[in-house]
Amino acid sequence: MYPHSIYKETDQRIGIFVDVQNMFYSAKSQYKSKIDYSKLLEKICQGRRLIRSIAYVVQKPNVDQSSFLEALKRSGYEVKSKQLVIRDDGSSKADWNMGIALDALSLAKKLDTVVLVSGDGDFVPLVDMLNDWGCRTEVVSFQECTSNDLIRATDQFVDIDTSVLFKEKKFARAEEEDEVEEEQTADEEEQEELEREAAGTADDVPEPFEGYPHRYDPDKL
Numbered sequence: 001m002y003p004h005s006i007y008k009e010t011d012q013r014i015g016i017f018v019d020v021q022n023m024f025y026s027a028k029s030q031y032k033s034k035i036d037y038s039k040l041l042e043k044i045c046q047g048r049r050l051i052r053s054i055a056y057v058v059q060k061p062n063v064d065q066s067s068f069l070e071a072l073k074r075s076g077y078e079v080k081s082k083q084l085v086i087r088d089d090g091s092s093k094a095d096w097n098m099g100i101a102l103d104a105l106s107l108a109k110k111l112d113t114v115v116l117v118s119g120d121g122d123f124v125p126l127v128d129m130l131n132d133w134g135c136r137t138e139v140v141s142f143q144e145c146t147s148n149d150l151i152r153a154t155d156q157f158v159d160i161d162t163s164v165l166f167k168e169k170k171f172a173r174a175e176e177e178d179e180v181e182e183e184q185t186a187d188e189e190e191q192e193e194l195e196r197e198a199a200g201t202a203d204d205v206p207e208p209f210e211g212y213p214h215r216y217d218p219d220k221l
Contacts, residue, residue: 001043001140001158015111016044016053017100018077019118026119026145033165038075040164044115044140050076051111054103056096057081101126108135115140116154121147127154 018037027033041053055077059065061084072079084094097120104114104126114130116123119141127137127150139146139154151157 001161010048012048013051013110013112014048014115015051015107016041016115016117017104018055019096019100019120020055020057021095022118022120026142027165030142030144031162031165033167036164036166037072037077041076043164052078052107054078054080056100058084058094060084097122104130108133112136113138117141119146119150121150124149124153131155
């Protein structure tokens with residue numbers, strides 16, 4: 001992250017806006033991992049002057065996320081959360097796109113750089129407006145999970161590397177189980193191949209000897 005950054009260890013004022021929901025699903029789908037938000041904050045700051053760092057969280061009903069929220073606060077984030085809304089038809093709706101945009105715009109005059117931690121292409125108009133206002137923008141996300149339009153719009157795109165990731169035990173167990181299953185499948189396929197070779201095929205059976213139906217020419221055995 002941040003290779004050869006010319007802004008490292010400067011008085012540049014930065015504000016960091018983290019779309020936690022987007023980051024959670026990106027890390028899970030791409031690496032089957034979770035993000036260490038304390039390390040992420042350190043990597044982003046690069047010794048620069050941090051004005052605000054806000055993490056936007058969507059909480060699911062009946063899921064206790066209090067320990068996670070406390071961990072974010074201890075890591076140096078201001079936490080804003082909202083409940084996931086489940087509609088009568090079973091669909092759900094909850095995102096912080098509007099809230100993130102409003103906060104970024106309201107703080108832009110106090111910042112030299114707005115750092116958006118999200119890969120959501122819906123933020124392209126926000127980035128465009130911030131750039132028009134003369135505020136430098138950075139997008140921090142997983143490249144494979146980031147909108148190409150968002151990458152093109154920002155002043156600097158930073159690909160999150162694995163140094164800020166960690167695997168939960170359940171993810172590690174799942175990977176081990178997948179590897180064992182793949183090995184078992186390979187062994188079974190190899191065994192089936194050996195059995196087929198040992199049994200031979202129709203091409204391996206000699207033609208019946210003309211004088212003796214259902215018997216074979218001994219010279220060909």
